[in-house]
Amino acid sequence: MWNYLARRILQMIPIIIGVSIILFLIINLVPGNFIDSKVSSTHMTPQQIQHLKDIYGINDPIYLKYFKWIKGAVHFDFGDSFTYQKPVSTVINTYVWNSFSIALVAFILELLIAIPIGIISATRQYSKTDMIFTFLALIGISFPSFFLGYILIKVFAVNLHILPLAGLNTPGSSYIGFAFIIDRLKHMILPVLVLALISAGSMMRYTRTAVLEIVKQDYIRTARAKGLSEKVVIYKHALRNALIPIVTLIGLSLPGLFSGAIITESIFGIPGIGKIALEAVTKRDYPLLMGFSLFVAVLTLLGNLLSDIFYAIVDPRVKLK
Amino acid sequence: MKKKLAILSIVLSIILTIPACTSKSETGDTSGSSSLNSSSTGTKASQTGFDYKKYGVEYTSATDSSKSPKVATDRKDTLVIGLPDTTGIFNVLYGDNSYDWYMIYTMFDFNVDVDFDGKAIPAATDYTVSDDGLTYTFKIKDGVKFWDGNPATASDLEFAYYLEADPKYDGPSDISKTYIKGLDAYKNGSADKIEGIKVIDDKTLQITVEKASGPAIYALQVPLLEKKYYGADFKKGDTAKVKEKNGAPMGTGQYKFVEYKAGQELKLVANENYFKGAPKIKNLIFSITPTGQELQRVMAGETDIDMADVSPDNMKAAKDAGFIDIYRFPTNGYGYVGLNDADPKFSDVKVRQALMYALNRAAVVEKVYGEYARVVNIPESNVSWAYDDEGCNTYEYNLDKAGQLLDEAGWKLNSNGKREKDGKEFKIKFSCMSPHPVTDIMVPVMKDDYAKLGIDVTVENLDWPTLQQKATKKQLEAYFMASGLTPDPDNSLANAYKSNASQNYYNYKNDEVDKLCEDGLNEISTEKRKPIYKQLYKILNNDLPVLFVYQRSDMWVANSRIKNYELSSFRDFFYNLYKAEIGK
Secondary structure, X not given: OHHHHHHHHHHHHHXXXXXXXXXXXXXHHOOOOHHHHHHOOOOOOHHHHHHHHXXXXXXXXXXXXXXXXXXXXXXXXXXXXXXXXXXXXXXXXXXXXXXXXXXXXXXXXXXXXXXXXHHHHHXXXXXXXXXXXXXXXXXXXXXXXXXXXXXXXXXXXXXXXXXXXXXXXXXXOOOOOHHHHHHHHHHHHHHHHHHHHHHHHHHHHHHHHHHHHHHOOHHHHHHXXXXXXXHHHHHHHHHXXXXXXXXXXXXXXXXXXXXXXXXXXXXXXXXXXXXXXXXXXXXXXXXXXXXXXXXXXXXXXXXXXXXXXXXXXXXXXXXXX | OHXXXXXXXXXXXXXXXXXXXXXXXXXXXXXXXXXXXXXXXXXXXXXXXXXXXHHOOEEEOOOOHHHOOHHHHOOOOEEEEEEOOOOOOOOOOOOXXXXXXXXXXXXXXXXXXXXXXXXXXEOOEEEEEOOOOOEEEEEXXXXXXXXXXXXXXXXXXXXXXXXXXXXXXXXXXXXHHHOEOOHHHHHOOOOOOOOOEEEEEOOEEEEEEOOOOOOHHHHOOOEOOOHHHHHOOOOOOOHHHHHHHHHOOOXXXXXXXXXXXXXXXXXXXXXXXXXXXXXXXXXXXXXXXXXXXXXXXXXXXXXXXXXXXXXXXXXXXXXXXXXXXXXXXXXXXXXXXXXXXXXXXXXXXXHHHHHHHOOOHHHHHHHHHOOOEEEOOOXXXXXXXXXXXXXXXXXXXXXXXXXHHHHHOOXXXXXXXXXEEOOEEOEEEEEEEOOOOOHHHHHHHXXXXXXXXXXXXXXXXXXXXXXXXXXXXXXXXXXXXXXXXXXXXXXXXXXXXXXXXXXOOOXXXXXXXXXXXXXXXXXXXXXXXXXXXXXXXXXXXXXXXXXXXXXXXXXXXXXXXXXXXXXXXXOOOOOOHHHOEXXX
């Protein structure tokens, strides 16, 4: 097991280097640059524009830019964000936790909604209940988040005035302790709901399929033949095996928890990393973009590893060697 | 003022992405209900005697303040301002966008300010300019103190100039246009002092410049940064230490920094020792509003004032809410169609004029902004002291005239009904951003009308940085963009229309324009500069280096419980926020 872990982690190193080269090329080959798009109307002299480009390293050839970047990166120094004038790691650290807290709550809610419904749907396949849930799931899957977000805002914030429109806290509030938590929760309800509802649909369908596959197996028939109650059959015998693919999915969701939800964050004014990353694209803030993309790439690799480990834990037939 | 300029720039890029517009019309179109109440739609003076109309601000007063939501009315000593974004950099010289600067204006003072009509005026210093225009003397006013109690001194002012002139300085200000003596030797050479900057005494700083110029006073604007705090032992090249303080400002301004929650809000408290008088509202909060929800948040009472898109829909919603004051003023910028004037297709003035006549600007502007924008024929804001379009051609939509001009220029209709000259058909490749409120409407109209003239237009959609870079490299033959207008006309004109100027993306070259720009720059007297610019505008109006399209307007929507905002296109209300009051 430990051997396996060490090997997997070592294997990640060349992958990350490869990924970093590809990312760097993509990011740097896109036309436009930070200085040009920023100073477009600041009425600077051409000399000053050139001077700034030199300072920001925009005039360097691309291979030199990459070497400069990787030299810092091996020491975990990803450079300073052009926009924020702070180390990239600081910027990510500032904003990522807002995204994470919302994404985590939404993810838990998603599981709480999707898994029970998935099981119910599967056990009553083709019943009316199943049809209704399937219909709702498809709505959830196909609903764009901005549309749902604006509808919820319109109803709960604009018309009913019971939830705030935007932000994470009431402007100017100085709540502490419990009052702070209540205020924060109020602000989190709508974004969490949007994130959970739009992703619960597919998770529900996964669960349904997984359970359906299991209940058709011989050992379930045996369990039923033994006279076990339907509850025991489903929740003890079938569910355990049905959860194996779900657990894998959970591992793979890791990067999603940190990468931010660009659209949802923009709609609800949440200072999350998704919004920051999108701005980095439009401003051509290369260091921030590069740092963030790599951060997500590393999380994806870790998520893969995690789901392999989970798999081995929940399924004794799988041995990690 | 460079900061102001920089802001304009950003505001500009915002023009490019967000709809809004201009005001010229009377606001007599209010819904019937307003007349029942004590509505005073139109322009009027504020309680402090500020004359909105004089500075081109269309002020629409709320009709029923009692409709203000309880959340807002409950904030007895707090003003909440909504803004779309901030980077958390609270140093004027390093701020990234206009919203950073808005916040900064409430925390810092400058030696020079821009007045409501765009003229330079003394701020935290009294200044004099010698008759030859070569020596500027800044004397810090009595009572100007930093938040930590230390009085501002001449060496604080000196420090700001040295920071901005530093070879390592990488912020958006450009000090080169001040023409301070010895600047180049310091910035690009080995000098360790700037020859032209001299501390006379504790409160007085003298600056000697190499050549007299009207706009130099704007370029000489610097904030008061406490040297002891930002860089007690500041040496050339030492900017990193100053930047470390970007998130923890120390100013002399109206409001003192309390707390910043990244990407959410900035909390400030009144500076009781402010040299112009203590602010009347104790707490000031800047709250980040998601784009598109500015008006909604003011209506919900979450914020007291925010800048909303100027559209007929928003205007109506704001008026219907009853408790919202609307402040609308012309944006400092204009949208234009750039044409590569060096391209043989466009090099003939007649062709450009034909394209202008064939572009139905009035219809496009009306469709996008309704009555809240105006068609422009010269690159200047109608609020500016330099504005004068007397005798300028208005290029009203006229396809016949356009066809005639094309004929005269040698572009004749061929057998396919296309314009042709020297065996080449007239085709235009037009680049623009999409989605974009203006081009989304303008491009189809333009394509259609140009097709009627026998010109084919193909469209290429690009994102903003790509469009900008291609323009900078002069790789575009025709495109849509917006350009900023500065308080001093020189900046926006010389940068855009002098040959080889940094924003002359369209290869325009006219020796007379170059000379007039130079004359306008070198003249110090505003009265003597006026006729120079008048002539310049007339030439540009005839030459059409680009096709001028529209100037829209900006709009602040405000909960009427807060009174006495003072603002104009050139000086936003943040500067005089200490005068704002919470009404009953």
